[in-house]
Amino acid sequence: MARIVVVKRVLPPSLSILTRFLTAFIGFLIAVYITSVATGLGFSETLRTAFESFLDLNVFRYISVFLPIALGLAIAFNANLWNLGAEGQLVMGAVGATYIALFTPLGKMDYIAPIASLAFAAIIGLLWALIPSVMRLYLGVNEAVTTLLMNYIAYYFSSYLVKGPWRGRGVYGYTTTDMIPDASKLPVVPGYSFSWYIVVTAFVLVAIVYLLLYKTRFGISLRALSSSIAAVELAGISSKRLALAAFCISGAFAGFVGGAEILVYHRKLVEGSIVGSGMGFTSIMVAWLGGLNPIGIVISSYYTAALYRLSFALQIGSAAIGDALAKSIIGTLFAATIVAEFVSKYKIVVR
């Protein structure tokens, strides 16, 4: 009788990377197929549009979101800390940036305004992440659950602000704040919806995170946390402080992105679910697809950004279809990520 057996294996790094690329490519074809069925466009037509979205400069609009968040998450995940709250940290960052831009004198000062807004956004994101990490480290509350739930608190909090105390005077029926002052806005590339400032910052973060994780005692110990907390402690490094720092960095990165979304894209605070629009969740997957490695994450965020573009480039018919499409593409990506993880660690043999 033939039996199917799953066997553990260790692939050399080159093959492991190849496997990831292949799975990503297959995931891509499936995504294109789903899209073509859903939109009624021919497969080849859809494929062409898909390739175009890889070459479209507007991928940077999404890369500037996914890349920094996924980098931050990689720091936490490398230490075995389950920060599933990037979405909420992003939204709170957006709230923080809006506060500085709209409600403090700093918001009207050239140069200072965007820097102050982004810095404050990062701080708020950090503090939002600090709550679940303190609960985990000092009260033993599972951080995966708290971070996940806190996303919704952030959603409701920002929705409350835009419907209540922060609601703009000139916005008629809309639930948003007023526009932020011009001094706070970051210039976008004409015809596109991203800012080179943020893109450049994101790539600087890649280098910083890489050096941090692989070249410093801090980063090495952080990565050691996932195999042995005792080994880290016995080396004289406080595992609690490490975990706290990892969590805070990931929160700060997500908060920064939230701030950037306000200064570059929305230019006013909107309801939480619109600011985040699930991109904080998607970033979790981007981090894993990139193998929790900063360089890998550059590639995975580019790939994910391109497919995101695709789902919007093909938006015909109602917004509901576009949204459903985006979700199914993300779902496909998610499945591809899991398959890639599996295939690079196990093989299936029939005997």
Add this chain to the structure above:
Amino acid sequence: MNRTFIRVVDLYKRFGDVVALDGVTLDIFFNEILVVLGENGSGKSTLAKVLYGVYVPDRGKIIVDGSEARFSSPFDAKKKGFVMISQRPQLIDDLSILENIALFIGEPPSGTLAKRIEDFLKRFDIGIDVHKKVFSISYTEKQFIELAKALLINPRLLIVDEAATYLPQDLKTKFFEILRRFVSDNRAVIYITHKIPEALEIGNRFVVLRRGKVARVFNGAANPSELRHAMFGTEEYLKLVSRQLLQRLSKDSKNVLSVDKLVVLDDYGKTAVDGLSIDVRAGEIVSIVGVAGNGEKELGEAIAGLRKASSGSVKIDGFDVTKSPPSERTRKGLVYIPEDPFKEGTAVTLSIIENMRMYARERLSQDVVLDAIKKLGIVPENPAIQVSKLSGGNVQKVSISRLLLTMPKVVVAHNPTRMLDERSRALVLDILQRFSLSGGGVLLITEDVDEAVQISDKVAVMVDGRIAKLFEGGNLESFRSEIEKAMVHG
């Protein structure tokens, strides 16, 4: 006349740049216990894993009963009647003993099976409820469960990879009896070890591996000196372990470690350390010897901060650290070498150099790293290799390397040499002696009476969580039989 059961022909296996088996040829006869000896990293476990189908060799053949056998997994090997027990128990923690065994032998976990297992264990005075989850049983119990599991499928070849090496002597003797009885009837045992005395105790024939090659085969009698030469090419290292007391203790050197009336509970809430006090002065080596299970593990962990003390205190270099986490104790000048380098000593997913960078407070130059690798004889010498890829003894050496990379006031080491071959053991004992000569204090918690009497100023015997007897001064080696008696009888 010896009849050949298995022929291993020209086996070759490499991992990346490391050649683990380099043309190994050997015969295994019926009715024998063949000992495979070799230093840490010589390829013993790799040979075992090839025979058990875990690894597929790059080249070479395994001939069983005259025809070639090809294994692509342990499943195939099991069908041929080959079973392996290794140093680290391969049981599933969340399942019961019964379920684990049932899973392995492919029977339902029935009452009759439970009875068979219990009968088997009772023969060795191990009365244990087979419905217990595996995570709640001790290492020794696990190894006997492994043995029961292996024997219940009635194998023809039993491969024992250092599985008995870490058992207490009385149980080891029982383990050996089972092996001797097992081989009587057209079967064979391959017994893998790095310990020469153990090899001589159990083996009928001896194969010495060195750097992946068969260095020498002893058909019949062997003596320790010849085995050492085959294993290491030298016996010189024996000279390293001699007493170097040299009046290194000035009378008024201060305590670097004070343990006062310490009470510590074990995992089940029973008192494991029962009001124990001991001091270690700068420049002194104090040993605590005891049979495993008398609270030494809990004592070490409580000093390191890995386990809470119920009462009493621990002071390092004068600072009370009883309530401090391990990291703070390390910063105060403690280095703790845990017994299990895989779980607590190293981060196995990181490379050798990354682990060393974690231990050291300052940035390490490549030279310092290479020097530590040389001094401890870590193989392979490549610092970028992942620790999980090293053989067990070498993982332990990585864990010990922190002694060379930091400047502690006191070292507490729990069974630091038991995973090490004789030469590596000598290197490590030498490092401990040098450390004490330079003014550091050492607390050596060990089951190995030899090393305790060889390098210590004082030997304390621990029984039932207390110091039963303290030996000091003069030639401790002369107290050896008294020490051994105290370990058993208190």
